[in-house]
Amino acid sequence: ARNDAAHVSHAERFGLSDEGIEDAIYDSYAMKRFLKIDFSIERTPDATTLLQFRHLPEKHDITRKMFDDVKERPDAAGLIMHGGTIVDATIIHAPSSTKNATKTREPEMHSVRKGNQWFFGMKIHSGTDAATGYVHTITGTAANVHDIVQAHALIRADDHSVYGDSGYLGVEKRAEILEDPHLSSVDYRIAKRPSQNRTTKAYAGVNWDKKIEHEKTSIRCKVEHPFL
Incomplete structure (x- = not known):
């Protein structure tokens, strides 16, 4: 061993x-x-x-038990604030030759294109406490599953606001969100795509829009820390 x-x-x-x-x-x-x-x-x-x-x-659910134990300790000590969650996802790259016992590719893994590159592996979806940066929820899928699909599973029962990058735009319109009394009441503060920002000086609210997006980013950046 x-x-x-x-x-x-x-x-x-x-x-x-x-x-x-x-x-x-x-x-x-x-x-x-x-x-x-x-x-x-x-x-x-x-x-x-x-x-x-x-x-x-x-097989023995050891990793889940370890994660739950690590998560519960700061929570019990009052170090996790609750109320807001940052959702994010990251690809866990695996060699394309990864096989299972039957000599076929692992069904949990898949290929996906990100930008101009192709990746093979899985994707970790994480829910992070917006105030402290502690990860409180994790799910795993094949790499080709869109980030937005797992968003509902990352939100806590006491969250009233959720932050995410532009990959989560439209999350509030998904069926699993609309059909849940709590999830449908959450304030989704999702970053706009750069092309959606109105930069013309003729638009009176251009500076206000920039400030709002900056505030979203300043909170959302905490979600990157666990992956550094």
Whole structure:
């Protein structure tokens, strides 16, 4: 189990697939030394073993329990303010060769285009306390699932305002929001797209619009801190 854990950690750090890390151990003396593997008395776990080890915490819901424990401690100490949530999503990139036990691609992973680049993997959707920057809710989907789809699952029962980037525009019109008494009453303070900002000096409210968007950004920036 010790070597399995080191394998998985090393694979994630260097973006190697399970097959890639297995090959690297045989090909690289430095890798073998780092993992403290002696081929005279043991063999390196194969790619299937690494896959099974990686899914163990998920199978026993360990990661969820760890997250809940970490989250509840500052909450119990009164360090989380409540009342406002920042929603966001980030892609967790995985090697495109990542396979499951049946030698097929993981069904939880998918390809998605972001800008001019393609990514393969999953997406983490996070709800962050707007006042303190503590992450209070996390969900996971395939990378091609749009950010807005999971927004409703990131909002707490005592939230009265929600902040998000322009990817969440129109969230208040979605069925899961409109059909929920609490979610439909929340004030959604979503950033405008740059093209939506009226910059002409003939528009009397141009400075006011800039101030509003600046205030949204100053609050929303906290959501980036957990991913640094």
